[in-house]
Amino acid sequence: MSVSTPYAPTSPPADAVVRRAAWMRVLALAEPDALDEAVQALGALPPHRALRNPERGMAMVRARSGGTGAQFNLGEMSITRCAVTLDDGVMGVAYVQGRERRHAEQAAVLDALLQRADWHDRIQSMVIAPLAQAHSARAQHQARVAAQTQVEFFTMVRGED
Amino acid sequence: MLTNPTSVSNAPPAPGFADAVMQSQQTFRAALQAVAQPGSIHETELECGVPPGLSAGMTATLLTLADVDTPVWLPPEVDEAVRQYLRFHCGCPLVSEPEHARFVVVPAGHAAPALEHCDAGDPAYPDSSSTMLLEVDALDNEPSTASVMLSGPGIADRQCLSVTGLPADFWQQWRANHQLFPLGVDAFLIQGNRLCGLPRTVVVED
Numbered sequence: 001m002s003v004s005t006p007y008a009p010t011s012p013p014a015d016a017v018v019r020r021a022a023w024m025r026v027l028a029l030a031e032p033d034a035l036d037e038a039v040q041a042l043g044a045l046p047p048h049r050a051l052r053n054p055e056r057g058m059a060m061v062r063a064r065s066g067g068t069g070a071q072f073n074l075g076e077m078s079i080t081r082c083a084v085t086l087d088d089g090v091m092g093v094a095y096v097q098g099r100e101r102r103h104a105e106q107a108a109v110l111d112a113l114l115q116r117a118d119w120h121d122r123i124q125s126m127v128i129a130p131l132a133q134a135h136s137a138r139a140q141h142q143a144r145v146a147a148q149t150q151v152e153f154f155t156m157v158r159g160e161d
Numbered sequence: 162m163l164t165n166p167t168s169v170s171n172a173p174p175a176p177g178f179a180d181a182v183m184q185s186q187q188t189f190r191a192a193l194q195a196v197a198q199p200g201s202i203h204e205t206e207l208e209c210g211v212p213p214g215l216s217a218g219m220t221a222t223l224l225t226l227a228d229v230d231t232p233v234w235l236p237p238e239v240d241e242a243v244r245q246y247l248r249f250h251c252g253c254p255l256v257s258e259p260e261h262a263r264f265v266v267v268p269a270g271h272a273a274p275a276l277e278h279c280d281a282g283d284p285a286y287p288d289s290s291s292t293m294l295l296e297v298d299a300l301d302n303e304p305s306t307a308s309v310m311l312s313g314p315g316i317a318d319r320q321c322l323s324v325t326g327l328p329a330d331f332w333q334q335w336r337a338n339h340q341l342f343p344l345g346v347d348a349f350l351i352q353g354n355r356l357c358g359l360p361r362t363v364v365v366e367d
Binding site for chain 2: 049050051052053055083085089090091
């Protein structure tokens with residue numbers, strides 16, 4: 001069966017992709033309430049319309065045992081996705097973990113605005129930087145808590161081999 | 162200015178259904194009624210974004226029926242915006258041969274492939290055949306010079322159907338298609354937001 005390619009990428013500059021992936025990651029990993037507060041602090045946003053209203057679904061998370069073994073299905077997680085477009089045709093998309101429709105919509109709107117030169121710096125400093133900092137603080141805290149329960153296993157060499 | 166890496170062209174696709182669950186169920190119901198009562202005309206009066214080159218009825222039907230499991234064929238010269246729209250909202254594979262497609266989509270102004278070039282299904286799975294979605298110029302149940310009489314399952318006596326804008330030998334092709342039963346191609350004729358179903362069981366009387 002000859003299926004045409006799902007989409008023909010126009011291959012944007014690699015650094016633009018990396019930067020966009022970085023802010024999309026921060027928006028997706030943000031606490032929904034913290035993101036909402038940050039968005040309210042931005043004030044009035046330009047009008048946007050929904051290309052795809054926020055909708056919830058499931059995604060199968062796959063993993064490899066030990067990072068190198070055969071793939072297996074780890075389990076399903078709920079995700080919410082949304083796509084919006086601004087009046088000037090810039091499209092923003094978001095896929096976030098969980099069932100918060102507002103989170104997905106705000107992340108999509110901010111993704112669109114971050115692609116616009118007139119909003120980019122303001123959102124980077126007022127939203128992305130604090131949220132990224134909060135996320136890394138949360139991750140460090142979790143790592144510290146987990147480290148307290150770490151157990152080192154070792155085997156005594158018995159010398160028969 | 163940063164570029165947008167997810168979209169194919171610069172313009173984003175038109176929006177889909179505002180309320181995907183309710184509107185796709187209503188459109189599915191209309192399509193179901195259309196094939197249950199072949200030759201009768203049903204309306205899909207729904208608000209949704211329409212890409213350039215498709216009618217509202219065709220768009221609503223595709224949003225309802227096409228998904229990742231249903232390869233769709235489009236005429237090669239169709240607007241790229243239509244392909245982008247279907248990929249974005251339906252996620253359906255787009256194929257280059259009508260015989261590989263579950264839905265053979267023919268917007269107005271494009272030549273339809275012959276029914277015999279579409280997939281008539283497998284004897285073990287006759288339901289796996291293609292369905293042709295064909296935009297026409299006019300659809301009516303009143304008798305006219307272009308009208309044919311239909312009979313078969315779902316039609317109490319006889320059903321008059323007047324269609325303009327069909328391929329010249331469509332009804333001859335349809336008779337050959339009907340001979341293949343239980344295999345064969347099903348069709349929807351679409352004009353604006355109006356929909357008429359032609360399942361393979363429909364007999365076109367001479």
